Amino acid sequence: MVVNRKLTLREENARKNLCRIYEKAKQEEECTHQKINKALGWSNSVFGQYTTGRIPLNPRAVAKLADYFRVYPEAIDPEIGKEFKSAPENPLSVFEQLERLSQPEIRKLVFDLSKLLNKADSAVLMKALIDRLEA
Numbered sequence: 001m002v003v004n005r006k007l008t009l010r011e012e013n014a015r016k017n018l019c020r021i022y023e024k025a026k027q028e029e030e031c032t033h034q035k036i037n038k039a040l041g042w043s044n045s046v047f048g049q050y051t052t053g054r055i056p057l058n059p060r061a062v063a064k065l066a067d068y069f070r071v072y073p074e075a076i077d078p079e080i081g082k083e084f085k086s087a088p089e090n091p092l093s094v095f096e097q098l099e100r101l102s103q104p105e106i107r108k109l110v111f112d113l114s115k116l117l118n119k120a121d122s123a124v125l126m127k128a129l130i131d132r133l134e135a
Contacts, residue, residue: 011056014077
C-alpha cells in the first residue's frame with residue numbers, strides 16, 4: 001500500500017525514531033532490511049517503505065518492530081500510549097478486571113493481544129491468565 005500524502009508530524013517523528021533505532025542496530029549487529037522483513041513476516045520492501053515514509057507506521061507495525069529491536073513501542077512512537085485511552089493507572093486493577101472475565105472472554109482477549117505478540121508470548125500469556133483465574 002503506497003500512501004500518496006505527506007506524513008503527519010507524529011508519523012514523521014516515529015519514522016525518524018525507527019531510523020535511529022535501525023542505524024544503532026546495524027552498528028551493533030548484522031541487521032539488514034531483508035532480515036527484518038523476514039523475521040517479521042513482511043514482503044521484501046515493507047521495512048524500507050516504513051523507513052522512507054512511503055507508508056506510515058501503524059500501531060501493529062510499531063509493536064512488531066519494538067519487539068524485534070527489543071525496545072518499548074514508545075521509543076518508536078512516543079504517542080502510541082494515547083491510542084489506548086482506557087489503560088488503568090494502577091496495574092493491580094488489571095488483575096481485578098481479569099478476574100471478572102470468563103474463560104471465553106479471556107481467550108478472546110489473548111487472541112486479540114496475539115495479533116501484537118509473537119506466538120510464544122501469546123501462549124505464555126494465555127497460560128498465566130488461566131492459571132491466575134483457576135487459583
